[in-house]
Amino acid sequence: MYALIGLLVVLVGLTTTATVESRARRLERRMMRVERKLDLLMEHQGIQDDDPVLAEVAALMHAGQHISAIKKYRDATGAGLLEAKQAVDRLQQ
Numbered sequence: 001m002y003a004l005i006g007l008l009v010v011l012v013g014l015t016t017t018a019t020v021e022s023r024a025r026r027l028e029r030r031m032m033r034v035e036r037k038l039d040l041l042m043e044h045q046g047i048q049d050d051d052p053v054l055a056e057v058a059a060l061m062h063a064g065q066h067i068s069a070i071k072k073y074r075d076a077t078g079a080g081l082l083e084a085k086q087a088v089d090r091l092q093q
Contacts, residue, residue: 032083039090053077058091 042049053076060069066088073084 028080028083032086035087054091057088061088061092 053072057069057073057076060066060072069088069091070081070084073079073088074081077084077087079087
């Protein structure tokens, strides 16, 4: 009886964890799309983001230190590796 209850608890826990991770991934993708749209709007309007961290990231990029620029962006924003790489690549353009 206790083994069955234990198994049920484990299954519910795994299901809950999978659901939370799935939602987190969906939210992260949505946030990336929103940030990209905001970047495009700012670019279209000629608005510069005067974030000093982004200035440092851009300076690293122009110095040819692509990996250091990605690391700096990740440290400053908490972004994942792919998101940071995409953001740094956009700065390079």
